[in-house]
Amino acid sequence: xxxxxxxxxVQHKMEExxxxxxxxxxxxxxxxxxxxxxxxxxxxxxRLFIATMLVGGVVTGYYFGEKAGRRSVAPATARxxxxxxxxxxxxxxxxxxxxxNKQVEVSKTPAAASAAxxxxxxxxxxxxxxxxxxxxxxKQTAEERFADEAKTSSDEAKTSVTxxxxxxxxxxxxxxxxQRYGVRVQGASLKTNKxxxxxxxxxxxxxxxxAGFVAGGGFDRLNRLDGGQAGNAASYTASSxxxxxxxATKTDISDVRPGASFYAGIYLQKQVSNRWTFHTGLDxxxxxxxxxxxxxxxxxxxxxxxxxxxxxxxAAPAPLVFTVGDLQNYVNRYYLLELPVSMQYRINxxxxxxxxxxxxxxxxxxxxxxxxxxxxxxxxxxxxxxVLNKTQFNISSALxxxxxxxxxxxxxxxxVQYGLTPLINGQGLGDQHFFYAGVRLVVxxxxx
Amino acid sequence: MDHxxxxxxxxxxxxxxxxxxxxQFAGAMLGVCxxxxxxxxxxxxxxxxxxxxxxxxxxxxxxAGELGGxxxxxxxxxxxxxxKKNSRYQTDLLYTDGVLHPVSDDDPEVSLSTKELxxxxxxxxxxxxxxxNLHAVEGYSHVEIGKILGIKEGTSRSQxxxxxxxxxxxxxxxEAANKNETTYVRP
Numbered sequence: 001x002x003x004x005x006x007x008x009x010v011q012h013k014m015e016e017x018x019x020x021x022x023x024x025x026x027x028x029x030x031x032x033x034x035x036x037x038x039x040x041x042x043x044x045x046x047r048l049f050i051a052t053m054l055v056g057g058v059v060t061g062y063y064f065g066e067k068a069g070r071r072s073v074a075p076a077t078a079r080x081x082x083x084x085x086x087x088x089x090x091x092x093x094x095x096x097x098x099x100x101n102k103q104v105e106v107s108k109t110p111a112a113a114s115a116a117x118x119x120x121x122x123x124x125x126x127x128x129x130x131x132x133x134x135x136x137x138x139k140q141t142a143e144e145r146f147a148d149e150a151k152t153s154s155d156e157a158k159t160s161v162t163x164x165x166x167x168x169x170x171x172x173x174x175x176x177x178x179q180r181y182g183v184r185v186q187g188a189s190l191k192t193n194k195x196x197x198x199x200x201x202x203x204x205x206x207x208x209x210x211a212g213f214v215a216g217g218g219f220d221r222l223n224r225l226d227g228g229q230a231g232n233a234a235s236y237t238a239s240s241x242x243x244x245x246x247x248a249t250k251t252d253i254s255d256v257r258p259g260a261s262f263y264a265g266i267y268l269q270k271q272v273s274n275r276w277t278f279h280t281g282l283d284x285x286x287x288x289x290x291x292x293x294x295x296x297x298x299x300x301x302x303x304x305x306x307x308x309x310x311x312x313x314x315a316a317p318a319p320l321v322f323t324v325g326d327l328q329n330y331v332n333r334y335y336l337l338e339l340p341v342s343m344q345y346r347i348n349x350x351x352x353x354x355x356x357x358x359x360x361x362x363x364x365x366x367x368x369x370x371x372x373x374x375x376x377x378x379x380x381x382x383x384x385x386x387v388l389n390k391t392q393f394n395i396s397s398a399l400x401x402x403x404x405x406x407x408x409x410x411x412x413x414x415x416v417q418y419g420l421t422p423l424i425n426g427q428g429l430g431d432q433h434f435f436y437a438g439v440r441l442v443v444x445x446x447x448x
Numbered sequence: 449m450d451h452x453x454x455x456x457x458x459x460x461x462x463x464x465x466x467x468x469x470x471x472q473f474a475g476a477m478l479g480v481c482x483x484x485x486x487x488x489x490x491x492x493x494x495x496x497x498x499x500x501x502x503x504x505x506x507x508x509x510x511x512a513g514e515l516g517g518x519x520x521x522x523x524x525x526x527x528x529x530x531x532k533k534n535s536r537y538q539t540d541l542l543y544t545d546g547v548l549h550p551v552s553d554d555d556p557e558v559s560l561s562t563k564e565l566x567x568x569x570x571x572x573x574x575x576x577x578x579x580x581n582l583h584a585v586e587g588y589s590h591v592e593i594g595k596i597l598g599i600k601e602g603t604s605r606s607q608x609x610x611x612x613x614x615x616x617x618x619x620x621x622x623e624a625a626n627k628n629e630t631t632y633v634r635p
Contacts, residue, residue, distance in 0.1 A: 017479035
């Protein structure tokens with residue numbers, strides 16, 4: 001039997017073996033560990049983002065809706081102070097029963113409401129001979145405003161407004177109060193024999209911020225901005241590849257094929273005039289493309305063999321490396337957080353089917369990608385996020401149609417988007433730009 | 449700072465503590481990696497991967513054993529995975545089931561320096577080198593080595609016997625050369 005003293009001696013000596021590593025080792029470790037920490041934090045970020053979007057959208061939508069709702073009933077609920085100090089609430093149900101009950105006309109249906117709107121006034125007599133003047137001016141005939149005295153109770157004034165508001169549910173009436181309700185109460189005056197009361201409400205048109213949701217889906221592809229650059233990139237790729245492999249044909253290098261793309265987010269808008277509306281928001285956009293590749297390699301590519309980013313590749317414990325070929329399909333996925341700004345112009349004045357054209361720009365930040373790219377120097381497909389331009393600028397345009405749905409304003413229509421920033425910052429890979437085409441859907445919750 | 453506190457600080461994401469942990473063990477661990485590989489660049493690659501694994505799995509360290517021993521096991525596993533994945537080592541790692549080679553009774557006095565002995569171990573073919581390191585230095589049994597490398601226990605014994613025999617012959621030649629004050633020629 002052999003004597004383990006030899007092994008013990010070897011063991012003892014090997015335990016003393018210490019070699020000082022180069023500084024680059026720690027640099028790479030630190031980089032990878034911090035990247036790992038960020039990656040672990042990413043799921044939390046996505047969850048937080050989605051939750052924020054949902055809560056933010058609902059809260060702001062509710063807030064704006066509530067605010068608008070309060071304004072819409074303001075003329076009827078505003079309290080009027082008589083000159084003698086007596087307080088009379090226009091919607092006070094505790095008023096004299098005669099006043100409450102003697103309603104000449106109450107609009108209960110859209111048709112009736114419309115008729116009431118055309119009639120422009122209602123008339124009634126109060127028991128204490130007080131005369132209440134209400135001037136209701138139709139929006140459609142704003143230029144033909146007229147003031148007509150009407151004997152009506154304060155309850156009727158409210159009923160009149162509420163009745164007309166039902167029209168709004170069947171018409172696409174974005175933005176303004178008067179557009180939503182079809183009529184605008186410009187002023188109301190309460191006159192009694194002895195006392196005179198004035199209500200000055202809604203003297204100024206307010207255009208508040210509104211919040212909603214936006215989503216879209218379609219396809220995207222990588223376009224090359226410049227034909228010459230694309231040609232150079234292709235020939236550079238092909239010559240490098242043939243030089244290295246000596247066996248492949250040009251068809252081995254896969255085309256980058258279009259893929260599905262969709263997005264969702266919160267949407268904010270502010271009407272700046274009767275036709276122009278400013279839009280912004282925040283959304284998460286998913287892009288994808290696909291390439292045909294060969295088999296995955298189980299070897300760790302030497303850092304020196306990569307032109308992309310030696311440090312990052314060396315730090316990656318198991319890089320995704322594929323040969324060229326058409327054995328399988330690989331989907332490159334990109335997730336971008338977008339901050340769009342745009343202006344929308346209302347083409348027609350139709351309340352049933354309004355049309356909008358929109359143009360804008362967006363700045364976006366790449367949040368994650370699993371994309372692999374062909375590296376002409378090695379003849380392989382490699383996964384490397386470092387070759388991507390993480391901040392992207394793009395322009396977009398859309399043609400939308402307004403679709404009213406029981407008070408919820410919906411806009412839908414086709415849109416296109418083009419990335420001004422090249423996707424890849426590497427040399428010899430061509431200026432690849434994202435092009436997206438799809439359908440857009442905007443939902444603005446209705447007001448109460 | 450004791451290792452418990454150091455680990456806790458590392459788990460909190462303290463960069464200084466992580467650097468301190470690295471500084472404390474990097475030298476010895478590079479020595480481990482160096483024994484399993486054929487070049488210092490490869491050894492540093494293994495060290496790098498190994499430390500990434502250490503930081504990733506530090507929450508699994510239960511303070512039951514020595515922190516150094518735990519890190520060392522990670523380094524050894526990382527080195528073996530590296531050898532399996534790296535094409536340069538793959539051909540040498542093809543363990544063939546040969547005739548059982550008896551372990552020689554030679555028990556030379558190892559008067560070589562640590563560095564010289566490490567260099568001789570690294571001159572062994574990769575298969576021999578791995579099994580010799582696992583058995584003679586790390587203290588794994590042949591059954592354990594069989595499981596780690598996916599080979600039969602007998603194959604591990606046979607390979608180890610050949611590796612030991614070869615190494616001893618080199619040590620003898622080396623020491624003879626030193627005695628005769630002639631220039632050492634690498635095997």
